[in-house]
Amino acid sequence: MIKKSGIVVLLFLLFISCKHTPKVEAVQEIVTAETVLKAIKEPVIPDYSVNILDFNAVADSLSDNRVAFENAIVALIEKGGGTLVVPAGTYLINGPIHLSSNINLFLDEGARLKFGSNPADYLPLVSTSWEGTFLYNYSPFIYANNCTNVAITGKGIIDGEASETWNLWRDKQKEDQLLSREMNHKSVPVSERKFGEGHYLRPQLIQFFDCKNIKVEGVKMEDSPFWCLHLLRCENVIVRGVRYDAQNKNNDGIDPEYSRNVLIENVDFNNSDDNVAIKAGRDDEGRASKVRSENIVVRNCNFKGLHALVVGSEMSAGVENVFVENCSFAGKLKRGIYLKSNPDRGGYIKNIYLKNIDFGEVEDCIYITSFYHNEGEGHVTDINNIFFENITCKQATNYGIVIQGFPEKKITDVYFKNISIDSAKNPVSMTDTENIIVSNMRIGELANAPSSVK
Numbered sequence: 001m002i003k004k005s006g007i008v009v010l011l012f013l014l015f016i017s018c019k020h021t022p023k024v025e026a027v028q029e030i031v032t033a034e035t036v037l038k039a040i041k042e043p044v045i046p047d048y049s050v051n052i053l054d055f056n057a058v059a060d061s062l063s064d065n066r067v068a069f070e071n072a073i074v075a076l077i078e079k080g081g082g083t084l085v086v087p088a089g090t091y092l093i094n095g096p097i098h099l100s101s102n103i104n105l106f107l108d109e110g111a112r113l114k115f116g117s118n119p120a121d122y123l124p125l126v127s128t129s130w131e132g133t134f135l136y137n138y139s140p141f142i143y144a145n146n147c148t149n150v151a152i153t154g155k156g157i158i159d160g161e162a163s164e165t166w167n168l169w170r171d172k173q174k175e176d177q178l179l180s181r182e183m184n185h186k187s188v189p190v191s192e193r194k195f196g197e198g199h200y201l202r203p204q205l206i207q208f209f210d211c212k213n214i215k216v217e218g219v220k221m222e223d224s225p226f227w228c229l230h231l232l233r234c235e236n237v238i239v240r241g242v243r244y245d246a247q248n249k250n251n252d253g254i255d256p257e258y259s260r261n262v263l264i265e266n267v268d269f270n271n272s273d274d275n276v277a278i279k280a281g282r283d284d285e286g287r288a289s290k291v292r293s294e295n296i297v298v299r300n301c302n303f304k305g306l307h308a309l310v311v312g313s314e315m316s317a318g319v320e321n322v323f324v325e326n327c328s329f330a331g332k333l334k335r336g337i338y339l340k341s342n343p344d345r346g347g348y349i350k351n352i353y354l355k356n357i358d359f360g361e362v363e364d365c366i367y368i369t370s371f372y373h374n375e376g377e378g379h380v381t382d383i384n385n386i387f388f389e390n391i392t393c394k395q396a397t398n399y400g401i402v403i404q405g406f407p408e409k410k411i412t413d414v415y416f417k418n419i420s421i422d423s424a425k426n427p428v429s430m431t432d433t434e435n436i437i438v439s440n441m442r443i444g445e446l447a448n449a450p451s452s453v454k
Contacts, residue, residue: 059089107156132282286316
Protein backbone atom coordinates (compact mmCIF):
# COMPACT_ATOMS: atom_id res chain seq x y z
CA MET A 1 0.00 0.00 0.00
CA ILE A 2 1.31 3.43 -0.97
CA LYS A 3 1.35 5.95 1.82
CA LYS A 4 -0.45 9.28 1.38
CA SER A 5 2.84 11.19 1.31
CA GLY A 6 4.10 8.90 -1.44
CA ILE A 7 0.99 9.61 -3.53
CA VAL A 8 1.54 13.35 -3.17
CA VAL A 9 5.17 13.02 -4.32
CA LEU A 10 4.14 10.83 -7.26
CA LEU A 11 1.45 13.29 -8.39
CA PHE A 12 3.90 16.19 -8.07
CA LEU A 13 6.46 14.39 -10.24
CA LEU A 14 3.81 13.63 -12.86
CA PHE A 15 2.75 17.29 -12.85
CA ILE A 16 6.33 18.47 -13.32
CA SER A 17 6.89 15.93 -16.08
CA CYS A 18 3.77 17.01 -17.99
CA LYS A 19 4.44 20.70 -17.51
CA HIS A 20 7.90 20.43 -19.02
CA THR A 21 7.15 18.01 -21.84
CA PRO A 22 8.39 19.65 -25.09
CA LYS A 23 5.67 20.84 -27.41
CA VAL A 24 5.24 18.49 -30.36
CA GLU A 25 6.05 20.38 -33.56
CA ALA A 26 3.82 20.02 -36.60
CA VAL A 27 5.17 17.42 -38.99
CA GLN A 28 6.56 19.13 -42.09
CA GLU A 29 4.94 18.02 -45.31
CA ILE A 30 7.19 15.77 -47.36
CA VAL A 31 7.59 17.20 -50.84
CA THR A 32 8.16 14.77 -53.70
CA ALA A 33 8.32 15.17 -57.46
CA GLU A 34 4.82 13.69 -57.61
CA THR A 35 3.35 16.23 -55.19
CA VAL A 36 4.97 19.07 -57.13
CA LEU A 37 3.58 17.80 -60.44
CA LYS A 38 0.08 17.50 -59.00
CA ALA A 39 0.18 21.15 -57.95
CA ILE A 40 1.14 22.48 -61.41
CA LYS A 41 -1.73 23.40 -63.75
CA GLU A 42 -1.92 24.53 -67.36
CA PRO A 43 -2.73 28.22 -67.91
CA VAL A 44 -6.29 28.93 -69.03
CA ILE A 45 -6.43 31.00 -72.24
CA PRO A 46 -9.79 32.20 -73.65
CA ASP A 47 -10.96 30.48 -76.83
CA TYR A 48 -10.51 33.49 -79.09
CA SER A 49 -7.74 34.35 -81.54
CA VAL A 50 -6.45 37.06 -83.83
CA ASN A 51 -3.91 36.86 -86.65
CA ILE A 52 -0.98 39.28 -86.68
CA LEU A 53 -1.44 39.75 -90.44
CA ASP A 54 -4.80 41.40 -89.75
CA PHE A 55 -2.91 44.21 -88.00
CA ASN A 56 -0.80 45.09 -91.05
CA ALA A 57 2.20 42.96 -90.08
CA VAL A 58 4.64 42.27 -92.92
CA ALA A 59 6.74 39.10 -92.77
CA ASP A 60 9.57 40.29 -95.01
CA SER A 61 12.34 40.52 -92.32
CA LEU A 62 12.73 44.24 -93.14
CA SER A 63 9.52 46.03 -92.12
CA ASP A 64 9.16 47.03 -88.47
CA ASN A 65 6.20 45.17 -86.92
CA ARG A 66 6.31 46.61 -83.43
CA VAL A 67 3.08 48.59 -83.80
CA ALA A 68 1.30 45.60 -85.32
CA PHE A 69 2.11 43.47 -82.26
CA GLU A 70 1.14 46.26 -79.87
CA ASN A 71 -2.22 46.75 -81.60
CA ALA A 72 -2.92 43.01 -81.71
CA ILE A 73 -2.28 42.67 -77.98
CA VAL A 74 -4.56 45.62 -77.24
CA ALA A 75 -7.29 43.97 -79.31
CA LEU A 76 -6.93 40.76 -77.30
CA ILE A 77 -7.03 42.66 -74.00
CA GLU A 78 -10.30 44.29 -75.05
CA LYS A 79 -11.78 40.82 -75.63
CA GLY A 80 -10.53 39.48 -72.30
CA GLY A 81 -7.61 37.61 -73.84
CA GLY A 82 -6.97 34.89 -76.40
CA THR A 83 -4.28 33.71 -78.82
CA LEU A 84 -2.15 35.90 -81.05
CA VAL A 85 -1.34 33.77 -84.10
CA VAL A 86 1.89 34.51 -85.97
CA PRO A 87 2.00 32.64 -89.32
CA ALA A 88 5.16 31.54 -91.11
CA GLY A 89 7.54 34.32 -92.14
CA THR A 90 10.21 36.54 -90.60
CA TYR A 91 8.94 39.49 -88.57
CA LEU A 92 11.34 42.26 -87.64
CA ILE A 93 10.36 43.93 -84.36
CA ASN A 94 12.24 47.08 -83.34
CA GLY A 95 11.48 46.95 -79.64
CA PRO A 96 9.93 44.64 -77.07
CA ILE A 97 6.67 42.69 -77.01
CA HIS A 98 4.89 43.27 -73.69
CA LEU A 99 2.42 40.48 -72.99
CA SER A 100 -0.66 40.72 -70.81
CA SER A 101 -2.82 38.31 -68.83
CA ASN A 102 -4.87 35.65 -70.62
CA ILE A 103 -2.78 35.82 -73.80
CA ASN A 104 -0.96 33.11 -75.72
CA LEU A 105 1.65 34.21 -78.26
CA PHE A 106 1.53 31.38 -80.81
CA LEU A 107 4.35 31.12 -83.35
CA ASP A 108 3.41 28.84 -86.21
CA GLU A 109 6.04 26.55 -87.72
CA GLY A 110 8.22 28.70 -89.98
CA ALA A 111 7.52 31.89 -88.03
CA ARG A 112 10.52 33.85 -86.80
CA LEU A 113 10.51 36.89 -84.53
CA LYS A 114 13.68 38.86 -85.27
CA PHE A 115 14.36 41.61 -82.75
CA GLY A 116 16.13 44.83 -83.68
CA SER A 117 19.36 45.88 -82.01
CA ASN A 118 18.91 49.60 -81.32
CA PRO A 119 19.00 49.93 -77.51
CA ALA A 120 16.81 53.06 -77.57
CA ASP A 121 13.95 50.92 -78.90
CA TYR A 122 13.90 49.01 -75.59
CA LEU A 123 13.14 52.10 -73.53
CA PRO A 124 11.47 53.31 -71.35
CA LEU A 125 13.09 51.43 -68.50
CA VAL A 126 11.17 48.57 -66.92
CA SER A 127 11.32 46.95 -63.52
CA THR A 128 13.49 43.86 -63.81
CA SER A 129 16.43 42.08 -62.20
CA TRP A 130 20.00 41.57 -63.30
CA GLU A 131 22.21 38.83 -61.86
CA GLY A 132 20.07 38.63 -58.74
CA THR A 133 19.61 42.37 -58.04
CA PHE A 134 16.36 44.25 -58.70
CA LEU A 135 16.73 47.41 -60.78
CA TYR A 136 15.39 49.32 -63.79
CA ASN A 137 16.89 48.49 -67.15
CA TYR A 138 16.19 48.05 -70.84
CA SER A 139 13.10 45.93 -71.41
CA PRO A 140 13.54 42.21 -72.03
CA PHE A 141 12.60 41.45 -75.63
CA ILE A 142 9.46 39.56 -74.58
CA TYR A 143 8.27 40.77 -71.18
CA ALA A 144 5.32 40.01 -68.91
CA ASN A 145 4.95 41.76 -65.55
CA ASN A 146 2.28 40.84 -63.00
CA CYS A 147 0.35 38.64 -65.43
CA THR A 148 -1.79 35.56 -64.95
CA ASN A 149 -2.44 32.88 -67.57
CA VAL A 150 0.15 33.78 -70.17
CA ALA A 151 1.89 31.57 -72.71
CA ILE A 152 4.33 31.41 -75.62
CA THR A 153 3.75 28.33 -77.77
CA GLY A 154 4.20 26.91 -81.25
CA LYS A 155 7.12 25.70 -83.37
CA GLY A 156 8.47 29.10 -84.41
CA ILE A 157 11.75 30.81 -83.54
CA ILE A 158 12.52 33.72 -81.21
CA ASP A 159 15.72 35.31 -82.51
CA GLY A 160 17.50 37.94 -80.42
CA GLU A 161 19.89 38.90 -83.26
CA ALA A 162 22.43 39.78 -80.57
CA SER A 163 25.71 38.16 -81.59
CA GLU A 164 27.14 41.26 -83.30
CA THR A 165 25.47 43.90 -81.13
CA TRP A 166 24.32 43.27 -77.55
CA ASN A 167 26.84 40.48 -77.13
CA LEU A 168 29.65 43.02 -77.41
CA TRP A 169 28.42 44.73 -74.24
CA ARG A 170 29.78 41.85 -72.16
CA ASP A 171 33.21 43.46 -72.22
CA LYS A 172 31.78 46.85 -71.18
CA GLN A 173 29.51 45.82 -68.30
CA LYS A 174 31.92 45.54 -65.36
CA GLU A 175 31.39 49.04 -63.96
CA ASP A 176 27.60 48.70 -64.08
CA GLN A 177 27.76 45.15 -62.73
CA LEU A 178 29.72 46.34 -59.68
CA LEU A 179 27.40 49.34 -59.27
CA SER A 180 24.33 47.09 -59.18
CA ARG A 181 25.97 44.92 -56.50
CA GLU A 182 26.94 47.97 -54.44
CA MET A 183 23.30 49.16 -54.58
CA ASN A 184 22.25 45.73 -53.38
CA HIS A 185 24.67 45.75 -50.45
CA LYS A 186 23.77 49.30 -49.43
CA SER A 187 19.99 48.73 -49.75
CA VAL A 188 19.59 51.60 -52.22
CA PRO A 189 15.85 51.92 -53.01
CA VAL A 190 15.03 50.00 -56.17
CA SER A 191 13.39 53.12 -57.64
CA GLU A 192 16.85 54.75 -57.65
CA ARG A 193 18.62 51.86 -59.39
CA LYS A 194 18.27 53.15 -62.93
CA PHE A 195 20.40 51.78 -65.71
CA GLY A 196 19.52 51.77 -69.42
CA GLU A 197 20.97 54.52 -71.61
CA GLY A 198 24.66 55.05 -70.95
CA HIS A 199 24.94 51.69 -69.19
CA TYR A 200 25.76 48.21 -70.43
CA LEU A 201 23.59 45.65 -68.66
CA ARG A 202 22.14 43.46 -71.40
CA PRO A 203 18.41 42.62 -71.25
CA GLN A 204 17.02 39.09 -71.17
CA LEU A 205 15.42 37.55 -74.25
CA ILE A 206 12.24 36.54 -72.35
CA GLN A 207 11.29 37.45 -68.80
CA PHE A 208 8.18 36.67 -66.77
CA PHE A 209 8.14 38.80 -63.62
CA ASP A 210 5.62 38.30 -60.79
CA CYS A 211 3.52 36.04 -63.02
CA LYS A 212 1.33 33.01 -62.35
CA ASN A 213 0.17 30.20 -64.61
CA ILE A 214 2.80 30.35 -67.36
CA LYS A 215 3.57 28.03 -70.24
CA VAL A 216 6.42 28.17 -72.75
CA GLU A 217 6.18 25.27 -75.17
CA GLY A 218 7.73 24.17 -78.44
CA VAL A 219 9.48 27.37 -79.52
CA LYS A 220 13.17 27.69 -80.35
CA MET A 221 15.35 30.44 -78.85
CA GLU A 222 18.40 31.77 -80.65
CA ASP A 223 21.03 34.49 -80.36
CA SER A 224 19.90 35.94 -77.02
CA PRO A 225 21.45 39.15 -75.65
CA PHE A 226 21.69 37.69 -72.12
CA TRP A 227 19.73 34.95 -70.27
CA CYS A 228 17.21 33.30 -72.57
CA LEU A 229 14.21 32.56 -70.31
CA HIS A 230 14.10 34.24 -66.90
CA LEU A 231 11.31 33.18 -64.54
CA LEU A 232 11.45 35.89 -61.89
CA ARG A 233 9.20 35.52 -58.83
CA CYS A 234 6.83 33.25 -60.72
CA GLU A 235 4.48 30.48 -59.66
CA ASN A 236 2.96 27.56 -61.53
CA VAL A 237 5.16 27.32 -64.62
CA ILE A 238 5.44 24.77 -67.44
CA VAL A 239 8.39 24.85 -69.85
CA ARG A 240 8.01 22.00 -72.30
CA GLY A 241 9.62 20.93 -75.57
CA VAL A 242 11.62 24.13 -75.97
CA ARG A 243 14.72 24.13 -78.21
CA TYR A 244 17.87 26.23 -78.06
CA ASP A 245 20.73 27.45 -80.21
CA ALA A 246 22.05 30.23 -78.00
CA GLN A 247 25.81 30.70 -78.26
CA ASN A 248 26.38 34.23 -76.93
CA LYS A 249 27.95 35.09 -73.60
CA ASN A 250 25.74 34.39 -70.57
CA ASN A 251 23.14 32.63 -72.70
CA ASP A 252 21.63 30.59 -69.85
CA GLY A 253 18.73 28.47 -71.02
CA ILE A 254 16.21 28.67 -68.16
CA ASP A 255 16.67 30.64 -64.93
CA PRO A 256 13.93 30.13 -62.31
CA GLU A 257 14.56 32.76 -59.63
CA TYR A 258 12.46 33.26 -56.50
CA SER A 259 10.02 30.87 -58.21
CA ARG A 260 7.99 27.85 -57.12
CA ASN A 261 6.06 24.99 -58.68
CA VAL A 262 8.01 24.80 -61.93
CA LEU A 263 8.08 21.94 -64.45
CA ILE A 264 10.85 21.83 -67.09
CA GLU A 265 10.56 18.83 -69.40
CA ASN A 266 11.54 17.50 -72.81
CA VAL A 267 13.85 20.44 -73.50
CA ASP A 268 16.73 20.24 -76.01
CA PHE A 269 19.46 22.53 -74.73
CA ASN A 270 22.34 23.93 -76.77
CA ASN A 271 23.59 26.92 -74.79
CA SER A 272 26.97 28.52 -74.30
CA ASP A 273 26.20 28.86 -70.58
CA ASP A 274 24.12 27.06 -67.93
CA ASN A 275 21.28 24.95 -69.29
CA VAL A 276 19.11 25.23 -66.15
CA ALA A 277 20.28 27.62 -63.42
CA ILE A 278 18.08 27.77 -60.32
CA LYS A 279 18.52 31.02 -58.42
CA ALA A 280 17.05 32.96 -55.48
CA GLY A 281 18.54 36.45 -55.38
CA ARG A 282 21.91 37.89 -54.50
CA ASP A 283 23.48 38.74 -51.13
CA ASP A 284 21.74 41.27 -48.83
CA GLU A 285 18.68 41.71 -51.01
CA GLY A 286 18.19 37.99 -51.49
CA ARG A 287 18.54 37.19 -47.79
CA ALA A 288 16.10 39.95 -46.86
CA SER A 289 13.47 38.81 -49.36
CA LYS A 290 13.00 35.33 -47.88
CA VAL A 291 11.33 34.29 -51.16
CA ARG A 292 13.02 30.97 -51.83
CA SER A 293 12.98 28.96 -55.05
CA GLU A 294 11.30 25.62 -54.41
CA ASN A 295 9.38 22.72 -55.88
CA ILE A 296 11.09 22.47 -59.25
CA VAL A 297 11.04 19.37 -61.47
CA VAL A 298 13.43 18.94 -64.41
CA ARG A 299 12.91 15.76 -66.42
CA ASN A 300 13.51 14.12 -69.79
CA CYS A 301 15.85 16.86 -71.01
CA ASN A 302 18.92 16.71 -73.27
CA PHE A 303 21.82 18.79 -71.99
CA LYS A 304 24.48 20.52 -74.09
CA GLY A 305 26.56 23.61 -73.41
CA LEU A 306 28.49 24.89 -70.40
CA HIS A 307 26.83 23.35 -67.31
CA ALA A 308 23.77 21.08 -67.35
CA LEU A 309 22.06 21.62 -63.99
CA VAL A 310 23.14 24.48 -61.72
CA VAL A 311 21.93 25.80 -58.38
CA GLY A 312 23.38 29.26 -57.71
CA SER A 313 25.40 31.17 -57.44
CA GLU A 314 22.73 33.81 -56.74
CA MET A 315 20.67 31.82 -54.23
CA SER A 316 20.68 33.92 -51.05
CA ALA A 317 17.01 33.38 -50.19
CA GLY A 318 17.45 29.61 -50.41
CA VAL A 319 16.74 26.79 -52.86
CA GLU A 320 14.99 23.56 -51.88
CA ASN A 321 12.97 20.67 -53.24
CA VAL A 322 14.54 20.31 -56.68
CA PHE A 323 14.00 17.05 -58.58
CA VAL A 324 16.08 16.24 -61.69
CA GLU A 325 15.44 12.90 -63.36
CA ASN A 326 15.68 10.90 -66.56
CA CYS A 327 17.96 13.32 -68.41
CA SER A 328 20.82 12.73 -70.84
CA PHE A 329 23.48 14.60 -72.79
CA ALA A 330 23.38 15.91 -76.34
CA GLY A 331 27.00 17.04 -76.41
CA LYS A 332 30.04 18.02 -74.39
CA LEU A 333 29.62 19.92 -71.11
CA LYS A 334 32.04 21.69 -68.79
CA ARG A 335 30.24 20.48 -65.66
CA GLY A 336 27.35 18.10 -65.32
CA ILE A 337 25.85 18.99 -61.93
CA TYR A 338 27.06 22.20 -60.28
CA LEU A 339 25.87 23.48 -56.91
CA LYS A 340 27.69 26.73 -56.18
CA SER A 341 27.73 29.44 -53.54
CA ASN A 342 30.23 31.60 -51.68
CA PRO A 343 30.41 33.38 -48.31
CA ASP A 344 28.68 36.49 -49.69
CA ARG A 345 25.47 34.58 -50.33
CA GLY A 346 24.18 32.95 -47.16
CA GLY A 347 20.88 31.13 -47.58
CA TYR A 348 20.78 27.41 -48.17
CA ILE A 349 20.71 24.65 -50.76
CA LYS A 350 18.87 21.57 -49.54
CA ASN A 351 16.65 18.70 -50.56
CA ILE A 352 18.08 18.32 -54.07
CA TYR A 353 17.33 14.98 -55.73
CA LEU A 354 19.08 13.88 -58.92
CA LYS A 355 18.55 10.45 -60.46
CA ASN A 356 18.80 8.60 -63.75
CA ILE A 357 21.12 11.09 -65.46
CA ASP A 358 23.68 10.20 -68.13
CA PHE A 359 26.65 12.37 -69.12
CA GLY A 360 29.20 11.92 -71.90
CA GLU A 361 32.42 13.95 -71.76
CA VAL A 362 32.59 16.62 -69.06
CA GLU A 363 35.34 18.52 -67.32
CA ASP A 364 33.83 17.78 -63.90
CA CYS A 365 30.88 15.44 -63.41
CA ILE A 366 29.58 16.52 -59.98
CA TYR A 367 30.81 19.73 -58.32
CA ILE A 368 29.50 21.19 -55.04
CA THR A 369 31.31 24.25 -53.69
CA SER A 370 30.99 26.92 -51.02
CA PHE A 371 33.87 28.86 -52.63
CA TYR A 372 32.53 30.01 -56.01
CA HIS A 373 35.03 32.52 -57.46
CA ASN A 374 36.96 32.28 -54.14
CA GLU A 375 35.31 35.46 -52.88
CA GLY A 376 33.04 36.73 -50.12
CA GLU A 377 32.82 36.63 -46.34
CA GLY A 378 30.36 36.61 -43.47
CA HIS A 379 27.43 34.67 -44.93
CA VAL A 380 28.22 31.02 -45.49
CA THR A 381 25.60 28.86 -47.16
CA ASP A 382 24.02 25.76 -45.60
CA ILE A 383 24.32 22.92 -48.12
CA ASN A 384 22.77 19.62 -47.07
CA ASN A 385 20.47 16.77 -48.03
CA ILE A 386 21.71 16.24 -51.57
CA PHE A 387 20.85 12.90 -53.19
CA PHE A 388 22.48 11.37 -56.28
CA GLU A 389 21.19 8.09 -57.70
CA ASN A 390 21.95 6.27 -60.95
CA ILE A 391 24.38 8.84 -62.37
CA THR A 392 26.67 7.78 -65.22
CA CYS A 393 29.48 9.61 -67.00
CA LYS A 394 31.78 8.44 -69.79
CA GLN A 395 34.74 10.74 -69.10
CA ALA A 396 35.63 13.50 -66.64
CA THR A 397 38.73 15.22 -67.98
CA ASN A 398 39.32 16.94 -64.63
CA TYR A 399 37.36 15.73 -61.58
CA GLY A 400 34.79 13.02 -61.10
CA ILE A 401 33.32 14.36 -57.84
CA VAL A 402 34.23 17.52 -55.90
CA ILE A 403 32.68 18.69 -52.62
CA GLN A 404 34.14 21.83 -51.04
CA GLY A 405 32.56 22.82 -47.75
CA PHE A 406 33.47 25.73 -45.52
CA PRO A 407 35.64 25.16 -42.44
CA GLU A 408 33.01 26.69 -40.15
CA LYS A 409 30.03 25.21 -42.01
CA LYS A 410 30.59 21.84 -43.56
CA ILE A 411 28.57 20.40 -46.41
CA THR A 412 26.58 17.59 -44.84
CA ASP A 413 24.33 14.67 -45.68
CA VAL A 414 25.23 13.98 -49.28
CA TYR A 415 24.17 10.58 -50.58
CA PHE A 416 25.61 8.73 -53.57
CA LYS A 417 23.95 5.57 -54.86
CA ASN A 418 24.89 3.74 -58.06
CA ILE A 419 27.43 6.20 -59.48
CA SER A 420 29.51 5.12 -62.50
CA ILE A 421 32.21 7.31 -64.06
CA ASP A 422 34.19 5.41 -66.69
CA SER A 423 37.28 7.59 -66.41
CA ALA A 424 38.35 10.66 -64.44
CA LYS A 425 41.74 12.36 -64.28
CA ASN A 426 41.09 13.03 -60.59
CA PRO A 427 38.40 10.76 -59.14
CA VAL A 428 37.31 12.43 -55.88
CA SER A 429 38.15 15.54 -53.83
CA MET A 430 36.20 16.26 -50.64
CA THR A 431 37.06 18.92 -48.06
CA ASP A 432 35.11 20.17 -45.03
CA THR A 433 32.34 17.60 -45.39
CA GLU A 434 30.36 15.46 -42.99
CA ASN A 435 28.15 12.41 -43.37
CA ILE A 436 28.88 11.61 -47.00
CA ILE A 437 27.19 8.27 -47.67
CA VAL A 438 28.25 6.11 -50.61
CA SER A 439 26.51 2.99 -51.89
CA ASN A 440 27.85 1.41 -55.10
CA MET A 441 30.29 3.81 -56.72
CA ARG A 442 32.74 3.14 -59.54
CA ILE A 443 35.21 5.67 -60.90
CA GLY A 444 37.50 4.09 -63.48
CA GLU A 445 37.59 0.38 -64.28
CA LEU A 446 35.54 -2.02 -62.19
CA ALA A 447 37.81 -3.94 -59.83
CA ASN A 448 37.97 -7.71 -60.27
CA ALA A 449 38.82 -10.30 -57.65
CA PRO A 450 42.15 -9.51 -55.92
CA SER A 451 45.15 -11.22 -57.39
CA SER A 452 46.75 -13.97 -55.38
CA VAL A 453 50.40 -14.52 -54.48
CA LYS A 454 51.97 -17.19 -56.68
